[in-house]
Amino acid sequence: xGLKWLFTIFISVLLxxxxxxxxxxxxxxxxxxxxxxxxxxxxxxxxxxxxxIGSPRAAMLITIISFxxxxxxxxxxxxxxxxxxxxxRTERVQNDIMTVLCFSMTPLWLAEPFYFxxxxxxxxxxxxxxxxxxxxxxGMQAMFKIESRRRDAFFLKLGFLIxxxxxxxxxxxDSLTRYITSF
Numbered sequence: 211x212g213l214k215w216l217f218t219i220f221i222s223v224l225l226x227x228x229x230x231x232x233x234x235x236x237x238x239x240x241x242x243x244x245x246x247x248x249x250x251x252x253x254x255x256x257x258x259x260x261x262x263i264g265s266p267r268a269a270m271l272i273t274i275i276s277f278x279x280x281x282x283x284x285x286x287x288x289x290x291x292x293x294x295x296x297x298x299r300t301e302r303v304q305n306d307i308m309t310v311l312c313f314s315m316t317p318l319w320l321a322e323p324f325y326f327x328x329x330x331x332x333x334x335x336x337x338x339x340x341x342x343x344x345x346x347x348x349g350m351q352a353m354f355k356i357e358s359r360r361r362d363a364f365f366l367k368l369g370f371l372i373x374x375x376x377x378x379x380x381x382x383x384d385s386l387t388r389y390i391t392s393f
Contacts, residue, residue: 216250223313224320227345231352234309243305243312244284252280255319262326268390276383280319283375287311291368306353314346318376325384339376343369 222230241247256273263269291307292299321338325331350365 216247219247219313220251220316223316223345227348230313231348234313234349235352238309241309243309244281248284248312248315249281251316252277252319255322258323259326262323263387263391265391268393271390272383272387275386276322279379279382280322283379284311284315287368287371287375290371291364294364294367310346310349310353314342314349315372317341317345322383325380325387331384335376335380339373342372342376346372 219230256277259273259276260269263272288304288308288311291311292304317338318335321334324334327334346368347365350361350368354361354364
């Protein structure tokens with residue numbers, strides 16, 4: 211997938227999530243969302259962080275660690291969500307969960323460069339988290355055609371996991387940044 215596709219999807223997820231998820235069910239069955247979308251977006255965000263960090267060595271170290279943490283959080287959320295699905299545990303369900311998480315985590319990844327602004331970082335992270343939850347709820351409704359009560363219960367669990375994972379990721383990246391840049 212090229213850069214044009216990546217930016218088109220990126221803008222569509224952020225600006226028109228309802229329209230994006232209406233088409234996503236049939237469009238992204240054959241797309242590996244982690245490889246084709248999430249990893250490039252995470253890498254681009256890490257590159258945007260480089261100018262905010264004073265030392266080149268610290269900047270490279272922080273961006274590599276941030277990339278690994280973001281991908282690890284994505285895998286942990288996908289694994290927890292997949293284990294929380296009580297009915298069918300097929301490869302299609304696993305791919306749908308990964309697709310929803312990969313596309314809905316976009317606002318959180320975009321908020322990472324703002325972690326370096328002291329006064330705004332909590333506000334930006336909170337806003338990104340709320341928007342992520344909205345996008346993931348729309349994605350769950352579009353990708354999983356199950357009874358609404360079960361879907362809502364599943365989304366509550368997944369939403370809680372996203373909040374906890376985001377808090378852990380944010381605090382871990384913030385403390386690592388402080389530690390690495392203190393030398």
